[in-house]
Amino acid sequence: MMKIKMKRKEIIIFIIMTLLAIVMIYPFYFMINSSFKSNAQFLGASGHSMLSWHKLFKALPVGRQLLNSTIVCTASILIILIVSTLAGFSLAKMRSKASPIFFLGIVGAMLIPLQSIIINAYVNEANHFNLLSGYWGAILLYSALGTPFATFLMTSYFRGLPDDLVEAAICDGLSYQRVFTRIALPLAVPAVVTIIVLQFIQIWDDLLVGLLFIQDPNYRTITVGLGALSAGRTTDIPVLMAGSLVSAIPAVVVYLIFQRQLVNGLTAGIGK
Amino acid sequence: MLPALALVAAFLGIPILQAVYYSFTQWDGLTATWVGISTYTHELQYPIFWRVLENNGLLLLGIPVAMLLPLGIAFLLNEKVPGWKFFRSIYFLPTAISWVVIGMVSLRFFAQQGLLNGILQGFGLGFIHTDLLSSERGALLAVSITFIWSMVGTNTIIFLTGMATLDNSLNEAARMDGASNFRIFRSITLPQLQRFIQFSFIITVISAFTALFSLIFVMTEGGPGFGTTTLEFFIYQSAFSHSDYGTGAMLGVILFFMMAVLGIGQLAIMRNKD
16 A cells, blocks of 8 residues: 555656656757748748758858857866966965965955946956957956856865875975876866866856957857847747757757766855 | 966956946046946936836745745655656756857747747637737746746755755654654754755845846847846946946946845855855
8 A cells, every 4th residue: 555655656746747847848849849940830831941050050150159169168168277276276285374365355256246347347358458359358257257166166175185195295205286286186187077067058158248258250159149140130030949059059968968067066155 | 376366356356346436437438537426326316227126126036936946846856756867957957058048949938929828828728818028027027937947957956965965864753753744844854954045045146136137138138118127237238238337337336235245145154064
């Protein structure tokens, strides 16, 4: 009797979860389905076609923009990793009097919303540094935005490594640089992967920074290209859906492979 | 340590200080004239400013839903019914999708000929023909629903992580003492989840106030009227559509203070754990 009751409960839960899954997955079905229709088919005519995909490749330099996204993401993530692992290591293992203040400053920077600094960052880069013509304006801002949380994560990670390990290596005559590159960094791979995944999705999916800080359309990322296409009031929905799909796929693939690291990054703020 | 400091100072630290300075000026991006505190007092008398804050306030009304729904889902997932890991992956999937894409699909969902009306018709409710996006409040509702949909995954994961830390022996002890399921939930489970609920609350508010720019940009462009112009979107409009950089900087400072209060709350939670 007990067993049957459990079963029934399980079945009800399973049904509810399936319905929910349909709600969550529907947009993907909608994107895929409508991208394989012409505008007329989308509006009611039957059948499927590749027309919208052809149109998309005419309306958007898809390949170029995917490449731009990749360049911007890779460069920003590299900068974030270099500065945050260095800062995290020195904060955790080479403590000085300035460390607490510095740590507070970095964590405090996590509180600054992008919208609060974007105007001044934009004017600074445009008027004083002339950074908006290529990729660099966006790359540097993305890097600065990602660094505080990454440093916070790396610091907590390196704090988790035993001090004895570092001290023993120093006693053996290794320099701090050596300890960092030979011992600490290889041990920090999980945290590094978490940062890469988190930042990749964030930067890949961003519109605002890309929109303002990449002024030459040739350097636009795919998300910005898509945003511009929709703001241009393209009424051809299937084309927009095909574009959405192209822009979403890389981030979805990264998500599917590195789901666990993404969850780790998300919950890093609460601890275990 | 120094490279990180230089990068953060140059692109976050200095701009926020500049924003505070320029918030007291009239500034078109090139020349700024010092005005003083009256920039703030003037803005506070400006009806549209309050309209925008009202929109932010209305967005907050969606937050209980954006938290309770995932709490329920997390409980169901935590029953570990066969396939629960697969469902978890699906619910979390929107986290990987850009707001631009989400906004575009959502726009079609709420459109006159969109799925929402199709569903209503399918259930024989065709007489309730919705056209949310054409009214100010309706459009805000559509934005809120989209926002809630995309927060489901994140909050579910937070609560699931919390549930993994629960101490089951407490439940059993309470059950032995004859406590009801509801009683156990209220007096034992919820207190243990408190830290996670606070964290989810802060994450959800921060997202509602600072992460919806792209969604609004794609879905409504702040309209109709000022119907979906939230503070973060108003900042963008002031500076980049109306070239009123001074007002934009001031609004940014206001947003910063709002978020700083929340953020300090979050830091307090993280400290608790240490």
